Each structure stands twice: as C-alpha cells, then as structure tokens.
Amino acid sequence: AAVEKGNFRHFMQKEIYDQPTVVAQTLQSYVRRDDESVALPQIDFDLSSIKRVTIVACGTSYYAGLVAKYWFEHFARLPVDIDVASEFRYRDPVLEPGGLAIFISQSGETADTLAALRHCKANGQTIAVVVNVPTSSMAREADLLLPTHAGPEIGVASTKAFTCQLAVLAALAAHLAVKRGRMTRDEERKVVRNLIETPSALNAALAYDDAIAAMAHLIAPARDVLYLGRGQDYPLALEGALKLKEISYIHAEGYASGEMKHGPIALIDEHVPVIVIAPSGPLFEKTVSNMQEVRARGGKIVLISDAEGLAEAGEGCMATIEMPQVHPLIAPLVYAVPVQLLAYHVACVKGTDVDQPRNLAKSVTVE
Numbered sequence: 368a369a370v371e372k373g374n375f376r377h378f379m380q381k382e383i384y385d386q387p388t389v390v391a392q393t394l395q396s397y398v399r400r401d402d403e404s405v406a407l408p409q410i411d412f413d414l415s416s417i418k419r420v421t422i423v424a425c426g427t428s429y430y431a432g433l434v435a436k437y438w439f440e441h442f443a444r445l446p447v448d449i450d451v452a453s454e455f456r457y458r459d460p461v462l463e464p465g466g467l468a469i470f471i472s473q474s475g476e477t478a479d480t481l482a483a484l485r486h487c488k489a490n491g492q493t494i495a496v497v498v499n500v501p502t503s504s505m506a507r508e509a510d511l512l513l514p515t516h517a518g519p520e521i522g523v524a525s526t527k528a529f530t531c532q533l534a535v536l537a538a539l540a541a542h543l544a545v546k547r548g549r550m551t552r553d554e555e556r557k558v559v560r561n562l563i564e565t566p567s568a569l570n571a572a573l574a575y576d577d578a579i580a581a582m583a584h585l586i587a588p589a590r591d592v593l594y595l596g597r598g599q600d601y602p603l604a605l606e607g608a609l610k611l612k613e614i615s616y617i618h619a620e621g622y623a624s625g626e627m628k629h630g631p632i633a634l635i636d637e638h639v640p641v642i643v644i645a646p647s648g649p650l651f652e653k654t655v656s657n658m659q660e661v662r663a664r665g666g667k668i669v670l671i672s673d674a675e676g677l678a679e680a681g682e683g684c685m686a687t688i689e690m691p692q693v694h695p696l697i698a699p700l701v702y703a704v705p706v707q708l709l710a711y712h713v714a715c716v717k718g719t720d721v722d723q724p725r726n727l728a729k730s731v732t733v734e
C-alpha cells in the first residue's frame with residue numbers, strides 16, 4: 368500500500384513525527400525489557416575479539432556513524448576509523464585482519480557505500496550493515512545485519528532513518544562495551560533503561576514544534592547560518608547544517624565549536640544566526656566561551672540545551688530551545704528533533720519543495 372501523509376503537510380513532517388514510534392519499534396529488536404540487557408541478532412563470530420572498527424556511509428547516514436565513533440571509543444574503548452564512502456573506497460585504507468567494518472544506509476543501495484562494503488569484504492573485514500531496507504543489496508551482503516525499523520522514508524532529506532540508525536548504534540556500542548569488559552551489568556541496565564525512555568524524550572522534543580516554527584521566521588531571511596557542537600554533538604551540527612541547506616537552500620555550515628576561531632568567526636556579524644547544540648555536561652563551559660566570542664561580534668545565537676544549560680547560558684540568546692535532561696547515549700537522538708524541525712519550518716517559510724528538494728535524490732545509485 369502507498370504511504371500516506373495523513374494530516375501532515377509534508378512527508379518530512381510526518382516522518383519527524385513518526386520518530387517516537389519507529390525508534391521504539393527499532394529498539395524492540397535490540398533491548399530486552401525483562402532483564403534490561405542489550406540483545407543483538409545471533410552471530411557466529413566473537414565480537415569481543417574485534418581490534419578495530421571502520422565506519423563508512425554517505426550523507427546523513429555518515430553523520431550517524433560520526434556520532435557512533437564517539438560512543439565506540441568512549442564506551443567500548445575501540446579505535447574507530449570513519450570516512451565518507453566516496454573517499455574511503457579510493458584512498459587505499461589500511462584494513463587489518465580482525466576488523467569490523469560497519470556500513471550505514473537508509474536505502475542499502477548507495478553506490479559508493481556498496482562499493483566500499485565490497486572492498487572491505489575482499490580485504491577480510493567482518494561486514495556489519497545498519498540498513499532500513501531489508502531486501503537491499505547491502506542487507507544481502509552483510510555478515511551481521513542490523514536492521515532499522517523506520518518504515519519507508521519518502522522525504523528526500525532523511526529524518527526518521529537517522530534516529531533509528533542512532534538507536535541501533537547506541538545498542539551496538541553498549542553491546543561491544545559489555546563484550547569487551549568495559550561496561551558493568553549495572554551500567555548496561557542503566558543504558559537500556561535510558562534507551563527505553565527515548566521515545567518519550569523524543570515526544571518531549573516534539574512538543575517544541577510551535578516554538579520552533581515561530582523562530583523559523585528569524586532564520587529564514589539569513590544568507591548564511593552556522594551550526595556549532597562539541598564532542599558527540601558536533602555531528603549534529605553537521606547534520607543540522609546539511610538539513611537546512613538541503614531543503615531551505617540557505618548556505619549553512621556545521622563546525623566543531625572549538626574550531627570556530629580558526630575560520631568561520633570571520634563571517635560572524637548580526638546577519639549570521641548561530642545555532643548552538645549543547646547539552647549541559649563536562650564540555651558545556653567551553654561552548655559557553657565560544658558563545659561569548661559569537662556575541663562579541665554581534666552574532667545572534669539560538670541555543671539548544673537542557674534546563675541546566677539554559678539557566679547558565681540562555682540569557683542574551685536570540686532564542687532558546689529546551690530539551691529534556693538525557694543520558695549521553697540518547698542525547699543525539701533527542702537533539703536531532705529540534706534540528707530537523709528548524710530546517711523543516713525554515714523551508715516552509717521559504718516555500719521550497721520540502722519533500723523533493725531541487726537537484727537531490729533519495730537514493731544515489733550512481734557514482
């Protein structure tokens with residue numbers, strides 16, 4: 368049956384709203400509620416023996432991989448190499464025996480990602496695939512198939528596939544951490560409880576829709592927009608900028624907060640909105656000083672943070688968006704929502720073709 372928009376104006380809007388449901392649906396295959404443990408599909412090799420992880424993907428799926436890099440390193444203490452597929456396949460990467468190569472794709476058909484998968488397979492890597500289309504080429508060629516259950520995604524700009532990818536990767540990070548003796552049973556329980564709470568945190572994030580729609584009018588006239596994030600929120604800055612340019616055609620750049628002074632700070636004036644993605648935590652102070660640098664140059668800040676972060680740094684911002692206080696393993700899923708909604712509403716203000724943006728394809732099956 369054809370997928371319908373129902374009461375939504377666009378597929379993208381519907382898919383943003385689908386997220387609490389499809390993330391819950393996806394997590395059902397990855398966590399066990401009874402004993403609060405992470406449960407991965409059965410596989411016939413020993414994940415504890417993995418020495419190195421390689422992650423390859425394109426577009427939004429690549430940014431999900433970039434978040435996972437922070438998780439695999441921090442929680443599982445695994446070294447991670449990550450690249451976009453079109454670079455990876457031609458750069459002669461060093462692939463040692465015992466490596467796990469993870470490919471992330473909504474469609475499972477992106478030409479460069481598929482070619483990179485075959486290259487890794489030919490070079491002795493174990494192939495894990497995080498994919499939304501179970502009948503796709505990548506799904507068929509996987510040693511370890513990690514499906515996302517986002518359902519068909521129609522909007523060209525990926526939304527629900529991204530958060531489902533993050534849900535699977537969070538469970539995988541916890542699983543690898545347990546297998547490698549880096550995560551205690553107690554911590555595993557805590558992670559699982561947090562994952563189970565993700566859908567309600569996503570709903571809390573969606574509750575800001577009207578406020579974000581109102582603030583879209585402040586962003587829509589801009590020629591350039593800068594997104595800043597640190598650590599595992601840096602990939603979200605990249606994703607936010609990608610979403611905005613894809614569907615609103617406003618030039619946007621995602622930058623690591625600390626790298627701003629090495630370039631983009633030269634662009635900042637009162638015409639450049641700066642979207643700061645910064646949950647409270649050990650890196651928050653650093654980001655606050657980056658915000659001061661922006662403000663000193665007349666830059667207008669939209670701060671996306673939690674109550675604690677907003678109490679500390681919300682004053683003087685052009686706008687703020689309050690997210691629930693969440694575990695670092697689910698924060699990127701939750702913070703993805705305001706980032707998607709902001710791009711969506713800016714595109715609506717500009718009157719672009721949200722579901723079919725110019726020059727873009729849902730699945731890039733040519734090189």
Ligand code: G6P
Binds near residue numbers: 480
């Ligand atoms: C295209 C789509 C993006 C998507 C990317 C990767 O550029 O427009 O939304 O993130 O391809 O696609 P994949 O199916 O491999 O995730």
